[in-house]
Amino acid sequence: MDADLITVRDLRVSFASDAGIARVLDGVQCGIRAGEIRGLVGESGCGKTTLARAILGILPRNAARIDSGTVMFGGRNLLDLPEDRLAAEVRGREIAYIPQDPSTAFNPVFTIGTQIADLMRWKSPLARAANPPSGRARREADLARVIELLRLVQLPNPEALLRKYPHEVSGGQRQRLMIAMALLPEPKLVIADEPTTALDVTVQAQILKLLKQLARERNVAVLFTTHDLGAAYEICDRITVMYAGQEVEEAPVSEFFDRPSHPYTRKLLDSLPSAETGLRGIPGEIPRLIDPPAGCRFNPRCERASDLCRTDRPPPEPVSPGHMVRCHHRLTEFSA
Amino acid sequence: MNAPILEVRNLRKYFPVRNLWKRRIGWLKALDDVSFDVQPGEILGIVGESGCGKSTLGKTLMGIHTATQGQVVFQGRDIAKLRPHQSRDLRQHLQYCYQDPGASLDPRWTIRASLHEPLIVHTALKEPEREQRVREILAAVGLPATHLDLYPHEISGGQQRRVGLARILTLKPSVVILDEPTSGLDVSVQAVILKLFLSLQQQFGLTYLFVSHDLSVVRMICDRVAVMYLGRVVEIGETAKVFHSPRHPYTQSLLAAIPKIGGPRVTDTFSLEGEPPSPTSLPSGCRFRTRCPKAQAICAERDPALRADWPGQAAACHFAE
Structure with a gap:
């Protein structure tokens, strides 16, 4: 085992x-x-x-x-x-988290790309690397990773999607985004x-x-x-x-x-x-x-x-x- | 077949889509040429x-939205174009039940006051007669008469739901539109509530329009079922037939997407791609063609009409067999 x-x-x-x-x-x-x-x-x-x-x-x-x-x-x-x-x-x-309601998990006033970039600033796996690239190189590497993952969760046209606001994508797409964001830091x-x-x-x-x-x-x-x-x-x-x-x-x-x-x-x-x-x-x-029942809590039913x-x-x-x-x-x- | 209690003929409900300057830039076709009959005493699933x-369908039938076009014939008269004040006496016979009927109770009123109100508004009954009617209905939904003096916050959520139902039934309607009546309920509670719906239907001779996205519930309690896709009924028929041999590719995909415990995993077999297009920009021809595995050139040109080619079942597809 x-x-x-x-x-x-x-x-x-x-x-x-x-x-x-x-x-x-x-x-x-x-x-x-x-x-x-x-x-x-x-x-x-x-x-x-x-x-x-x-x-x-x-x-x-x-x-x-x-x-x-x-x-x-x-x-x-x-x-x-x-x-x-x-x-x-x-x-x-x-440990990453995928919430129940993907529509409230995004901030409505920023684009999806901004919010993912913000996430990557703190949680990018590159930040944990032995000698992390810095500045622009790191941002470009992160962006490439994000786009690869968005493709992996079968979101069409990831580059355009990153420029959209959360209300512009459907519920199913938002949940795909959530899955991609959960997987980005390689949990x-x-x-x-x-x-x-x-x-x-x-x-x-x-x-x-x-x-x-x-x-x-x-x-x-x-x-x-x-x-x-x-x-x-x-x-x-x-x-x-x-x-x-x-x-x-x-x-x-x-x-x-x-x-x-x-x-x-x-x-x-x-x-x-x-x-x-x-x-x-x-x-x-x-x-x-x-005031739960004592013992097995199912006993009254x-x-x-x-x-x-x-x-x-x-x-x-x-x-x-x-x-x-x-x-x-x-x-x-x-x-x- | 008996005379239908409710006939819906070519019903359309378009909502204007406006830009920042309030200029209309298009239509959202929430209902686009919907027709069906409802027989007395049946449960029709939508x-x-x-x-x-x-949901727009339910609300348009009730007159909460005014129909853009089409007819709704109820008890021999067209109710689609009635103005709100004209439809008041109609409310006695046609009732609408929101997702959580308990939530429509006034928190500052006792249960008794809430249950008396519809009778005061719609009938000329005297106080003792009203009280008697209220007690009958309360017993029918399985609540003790002692609850009449309580306030909504003093009873559980499930009991509030029952009171909400009782409130709808005090006027003895003939048709009740149930809008997503079981969503948000746990399965163990859901079964109890569904049983209540069925027993009330027997007791009061009700006809239900059961609007739901939960196919397994619809399969359990509906006599007939209408499947809608982007404002159109794509398939309608007897529940057993639609679930056993769905004719429209959309119905087939919808049924294939329900997890079946003990059966093959949907996650291994499911193949429908994409999501429905926006109802503000419908595809030409058949509206399911953008996701349909059977789509061909003709589907983009001609909008298929509902064909009643099977006994007790009709589907709107060029290639349905």
């Missing part, structure tokens, strides 16, 4: 609000291997975006607090790293936070195809958060399911869809509209994170829940190699 | 990608 590129251990994050303290991440464990595409799925409020942001160190500072845990990356704990070193060495360099990990949610289905198919192909070619690991199980099926190698701030199951993609072991995963798959199962939702609502589930959070148990589930009464092949 | 005109 490959060593993990990044390891999240026992991460607890809480948000202060007027109503109380919401425990948004509650002891999350997660490891991502080099070069793998990892899906992080769950419904709104399950903590997938918070996890992605905690890794990048971009949680809102006035509200979020990291209560415990470590995020090990390249031998360092990112949570201990001072902000200036995180910004200079990790964020946007080794080891790209965190893609719901990158296709705002896109139409035909454009989504194109973007997923591109993301998968580039990640494979460049051996970049991707943490792909989504609420769309279909999109996760398309590109992921492994999938982690989160529910109300806890990870509940982690499995290779084929195992995940064929043999879900956690009752929540099963119900989530069953809620997808399909001709065989009809319309099946999950009764009840996602718990309030200010789970028909298999016992007293044990109401007091103790289940430990991770292996189902098969690479397949982990946290459930006291996990589903087996025969109990479906 | 699908397409953003910018295809599906």
